[in-house]
Amino acid sequence: MSCPLCTTDGGLVIARTPKFRVVRVVDGEEALQFPAFYRLIWNDHVAEFSDLSVTDRHACMDAVTEIERALRSLLAPTKVNLASLGNVVPHLHWHVIARFDGDSHFPAPIWAAARREAAPVLARPLQEVDAAIAYSLTSATRTPD
Secondary structure, eight states, rough: OOOOHHOOSSSSSEEEEEEEEEEEESSSHHHHHHEEEEEEEEESSOOGGSSOOHHHHHHHHHHHHHHHHHHHHHHSEEEEEEEOOOOOOSSSSEEEEOOTSSSTTTTSTTTTTTSSOOOOOOOOOOHHHHEEEEHHHHHHHHHOO
């Protein structure tokens, strides 16, 4: 069985490092209902977070934290959801999703049934959010000279 996260980027690439990439989900219903939906995808094919070395686990979670901080700072969501499921695609990836109390599913998970028709109005254009995330990850992973 071919892994879709090994053979495709998995979304619009926002940042790419030697260890992982960050993408924004741009296709399908999820992109329409949850426009500030990002994924951190580990480059190597590993199924579980515990498959990573201690250093890589720290790098992964530091990056997830930076994405969350950028979303909170720029969009002021009601909540940021973090999830690493991998039941359908057993390749390590984290979902980082800005949630708003008026979105179609809130307060339920995005994979539950919709409660209403709604798409959030974002405080900033997504291109600004993308750029802030990319800058944040570049700054966080830069090593001093």
